Amino acid sequence: MANNPVNSLSALLxxxxxxxxxxxxxxxxxxxxxxxxxxxxxxxxxxxxECSPGLVEVPPGTTLTxxxxxxxxxxxxxxxxxxxxxxxxxxxxxxxxxxxxxxxxAVRHCTPVLTTNFDQVLSDxxxxxxxxxxxxxxxxxxxxxxxxxQTAITDPCASFGVWHIxxxxxxxxxxxxxxxxxxxxxxxxxxxxxxxxxxxxFGAKDRRIWAGANSWIHVVFNKPLLIFGLALEExxxxxxxxxxxxxxxFKKFRERFHPAWYVYKNDMSDDRxxxxxxxxxxxxxxxxxxxxxxxxxxxxxxxx
Numbered sequence: 471m472a473n474n475p476v477n478s479l480s481a482l483l484x485x486x487x488x489x490x491x492x493x494x495x496x497x498x499x500x501x502x503x504x505x506x507x508x509x510x511x512x513x514x515x516x517x518x519x520e521c522s523p524g525l526v527e528v529p530p531g532t533t534l535t536x537x538x539x540x541x542x543x544x545x546x547x548x549x550x551x552x553x554x555x556x557x558x559x560x561x562x563x564x565x566x567x568x569x570x571x572x573x574x575x576a577v578r579h580c581t582p583v584l585t586t587n588f589d590q591v592l593s594d595x596x597x598x599x600x601x602x603x604x605x606x607x608x609x610x611x612x613x614x615x616x617x618x619x620q621t622a623i624t625d626p627c628a629s630f631g632v633w634h635i636x637x638x639x640x641x642x643x644x645x646x647x648x649x650x651x652x653x654x655x656x657x658x659x660x661x662x663x664x665x666x667x668x669x670x671x672f673g674a675k676d677r678r679i680w681a682g683a684n685s686w687i688h689v690v691f692n693k694p695l696l697i698f699g700l701a702l703e704e705x706x707x708x709x710x711x712x713x714x715x716x717x718x719x720f721k722k723f724r725e726r727f728h729p730a731w732y733v734y735k736n737d738m739s740d741d742r743x744x745x746x747x748x749x750x751x752x753x754x755x756x757x758x759x760x761x762x763x764x765x766x767x768x769x770x771x772x773x774x
Contacts, residue, residue: 483771497699593618633686
């Protein structure tokens with residue numbers, strides 16, 4: 471898979487603005503300090519101190535997803551109680567100028583926005599409405615066809631919309647925080663991709679006729695992707711698995727290939743960075759380094 475020659479975010483926004491999907495992580499909330507620190511790992515630590523007062527940080531060698539599963543076991547609460555507690559802590563997160571700038575860019579360019587965040591900050595930034603398609607198989611555990619947009623969406627790839635990869639506050643049971651949650655998402659998505667009746671994605675001749683055609687997963691396999699605000703470390707099991715499946719899909723259907731880019735802050739002190747970049751490049755993702763987060767969130771390209 472050949473890399474796209476674009477080597478800067480500004481150039482990418484200029485050259486590919488009309489054919490991108492954004493995948494945005496928690497980094498967009500952590501860029502500028504607001505009244506509250508919008509960080510879900512910090513919220514997990516707050517919950518941890520209630521479950522076990524001695525837990526003041528995530529222990530080295532334990533991923534955030536594993537840490538959540540530990541907390542659920544320690545708490546002794548019923549299943550879903552910690553998800554509800556986590557959602558309560560998200561209330562009141564602020565919409566900041568860089569949220570509005572990036573989301574207005576997405577609206578202007580009819581760009582789908584996929585986010586691993588659970589809150590509604592991105593949709594609130596452009597006053598997007600909640601839409602729930604009429605699907606008799608709807609489940610609040612996996613509301614993957616639900617989205618926020620300004621008009622009704624018939625094709626997830628063709629319109630602006632905010633789609634939540636790991637769940638949303640509106641449906642507390644949908645929040646994916648633990649490793650066991652991620653494994654459930656993998657299992658559900660794998661059924662759609664490989665074993666969904668007569669037309670799973672990997673077997674569908676018509677790409678609009680498969681189980682996930684009206685969900686955010688359709689965007690992952692049918693649009694060029696611009697990924698930022700995400701560490702994409704080993705704990706991002708679900709998203710990294712989807713990138714593997716995406717690469718396999720394009721290997722099988724080479725004519726359907728779409729590029730992807732990952733924008734990250736270069737950190738020479740991170741001894742795991744080289745391995746992560748190796749993985750992403752192997753999945754057909756071009757990695758673009760920046761020296762400051764301002765190069766991402768204050769980029770002049772978002773004003774175009």
